[in-house]
Amino acid sequence: MNYIELKNISKKFSNNQVLKNINLNVKSSEFLVLVGPSGCGKSTLLRTIAGLETPDSGDVIIAGVRVNSVQPQDRNLAMVFQSYALYPHLSVYDNLAFSLKLKKVSDTEIKKQVLETAHFLQIESFLDRKPKALSGGQRQRVALGRALVKRPPLILFDEPLSNLDAHLRQQMRLEIKRIHQQMNCTVIYVTHDQVEATTMGDRIVVMKQGEIIQVDQPTKIYESPQNTFVAGFIGSPEINILSGEFNNLKMNNIEIGIRPEYLRIQEKAGYQNTGTAVINYIENLGSHNLYHLTQNDVKIRVLQSPVEGASVGQKIPLYVKAEKIIRFDAQTKMRLQD
């Protein structure tokens, strides 16, 4: 069952068309990720669902009710902001209790709900502190707590982890997934980080310049990107998009995409030889190396476990897993069916 339906949503700021005829359904209890480069309209779309922006045209339907003219506070949702937006003059306890007090919930019930939420997020030990006395990770937990304490059926996240360091970000990714699983609420999560998108989302919506380019499960988007933009945006290290000639394939009017992990500089079963290449640079990623090669003036990235003896300037054979090659139309940049 769809919990949210967006129908023909358009939004313009001055002369800038930020959202162009967006149509999207979000299922109940789904974890949907909106991803795209800066300025693609993902945050505006989220804020439109929250009621913080009004669409110029189209309908926002939440739980079967058209909410275009419903105030944000009456939409029965919570939002976690990139800046955390904690009230600096209130203690952590009062930050969590704020929405419940406004709803005139009894003091005993407020205390019960705040303590339950604090226990769930392991923030009981600093309930008396003010936000400025907390670390970035702790603030993020409090911001989550403030959203969860209302027990909303829908939580919106606007790039909530972008201010955290890599280690904390990974921890909080797991934490947010745990919350989603336990609370069984619908989540819409905005990020520009494709790793967050693919690791967290049940489905991913890839946006560009105010339009939805592709909506699908992370694996399908990774394996079958609809065009070269999606192919390039999802996946790290970035996909190789090649034109001209590759693997004895004459590419008239087509471009091909091949992910770095489907190329090898050592022979391996299932891989075909595709000529030779020169190593320009080797990036050590820990368990794997990223080899930057040149073949006929075309730059190619290869991701594989370190090869002993491989060094910069060396001429090496290049192998490809041919069935993983994705073909795109050179003009439209759209994926061609196999």
Place this chain on the structure above:
Amino acid sequence: MKKIFALVVIILFSVFSIYPVLYVLTVSLRTDQAFQANQLNFFGDNTGFQNFTRLITETDFLIWFRNSVLVSGTSTILGVTMAATAAYALSRYSFKAKRWILFSLLTTQMFPATMLMLPFFIILAKLQLINSFMGLFIIYASTALPFCIWQMKAYYDTLPIDLEEAALLDGCSKWQVFYKIILPISSPALVITGLFSFMAAWSEYMIAAIVLQDPALYTLPLGLKSFQASLATQWGLYAAAALIVSIPVVLLFFMLSRYLISGLTVGSVKG
């Protein structure tokens, strides 16, 4: 060497700043005849607290003090309330005449107070507010308002909009967002704005002189001026009164210095 130089400069500036205060203190402790003495004598035959005693017992000083507290306090509350709300609207909402309003507020600051005295007098006379505190409340609050609005607006502009949106989503109405979130976190700016209004009203003489004619309604600057007679000015009383007048402002500064420092540095650093 650098430290010694800095110390010398600091001491020189301190003496330069403190000397007039000490001089007023010595004058307040002497008889009027000894006023012209050049030394800073705090103890001696001609020194004592007689000026302070006379000030309290023989003049209307306490009435003027009460009047000043009433006038300055009320115009500060009026001015800050209006500035806080007007500045919020100018900071957060878009409307047609916004730029024009901000510009005209700034323009009012270009005219000297003396130029406004006649129109003020005519307006107050027509409203029958001459010789009433209400007239002063209105003028003090309205003359301080443009600067206070700009000051508050500059502060509001530094507050992240996310806070207000979070409060809206938590269930606040727009008015609740303002008084439950914005006002409490704007206390440094409110304190500075309030202090500015209070000090301006506390030491104002010219407008008070045209509005208040009944000595029972005099504020402190008018009362102090009344010590100056055509033949003999009572400098001892004047100095004693001047010292007492400065006490509330100094106390306010000490009490509010915590806010003052944070308020003055608002917006200078990120986060």
